Amino acid sequence: MATTENAVVRTGKTPVDPSDVVLELTDVVQTFAAKGTRIHAVNGVSLKIARGETVGLVGESGSGKTTVGRTALRLYTPTSGSIVFEGDDVSRARGGRLRRLLRRRSAMVFQNPSTSLNGYMRLGEILREPLDIHQVGTPADRRKAVDEILDRIGLGAAYAQRYPHELSGGQRQRVGIARALMLDPSLIVADEPTASLDVSVQAQIVNLLEDIQAERGLAYLFITHDLALVRRISHRIAVMYLGRIVELGTSEDLFTRPQHxxxxxxxxxxxxxxxxxxxxxxxxxxxxxxxxxxxxxxxxxxxxxxxxxxxxxxxxxxxxxxxxxxxxxxxxxxxxxxxxxxxxxxxxxxxxxxxxxxxx
Structure with a gap:
């Protein structure tokens, strides 16, 4: 596991091919009914994310960032607009088609690993669950995959027998990342993944995410309030205000030559x-x-x-x-x-x- 001595967020960004699009949102609208009114959470968002690219999504609380991320993964069905994932329109996909085209190829890392991990399950069971649901490999293959991913995130196979409450916050978030990786996705939506962690641990988690991205060519939608962090790790940044993207550009351009x-x-x-x-x-x-x-x-x-x-x-x-x-x-x-x-x-x-x- 990384130590606090080298817990500095690295700033190198791997070049990406913008034409190799993993996710494309076009005029996505998401509204919700609440107490006799309509909440306009997302108002016509269009966004592309390429393979190996990190797109940061920033804005105040209530700007619609998390709703964009959850809609992109079809945790919400968009009110209108289209979601194209790896060339397939999944905007209205359901059942087996949705699982095959999107569920197995995308994942989410949540803000608080203490609540996103089932406290009644051992880590091995938590990590094996996606493989069990999608019937990937034999039981022996699944156990081996769990051991390998625990080694990759710096914990070790022995942690498979532990429960979430036996881990530190940083270790729990490593498990959250490992769970997101179990089905070998091409897209991960990371919703404030470092917000509940100490500064030194934040750097370790971000470095882990960057290493895995370089290894696997993952596309990241990185939702955060941390402007310094998003500037360092993102290829491009989308700025949201009240459900709309008001500016989109490279991290350097947005922080040195902002237009909005x-x-x-x-x-x-x-x-x-x-x-x-x-x-x-x-x-x-x-x-x-x-x-x-x-x-x-x-x-x-x-x-x-x-x-x-x-x-x-x-x-x-x-x-x-x-x-x-x-x-x-x-x-x-x-x-x-x-x-x-x-x-x-x-x-x-x-x-x-x-x-x-x-x-x-």
Missing amino acids: PYTASLASMELEPEHRIVPEGELPSPANPPTGCAFHQRCPIARPQCATDRPELKETTNPVSGQPHAFACHFPGELTIAAASHTQHVVPAPLPLVPAPAAN
């Missing part, structure tokens, strides 16, 4: 308090979203147009990095962010609306 005022405010949280841009008020209710740009009521550069016309997510090519960059703002790049130095400021200039090259 909400992204600028998030990026500024890494700076000293006097340089931070803190939006006034609270996130509006998803039961009664505002007209126009959902952020206009809290935006320091909002104009009358922002209250009436909802900006669409426009994809451009960032002229500095040459990478695709999308944003939904009528006045992109106008919000100034103070840089880490007290004597230097970064003013993200508006990006020209030059369409990105079409995907082959």
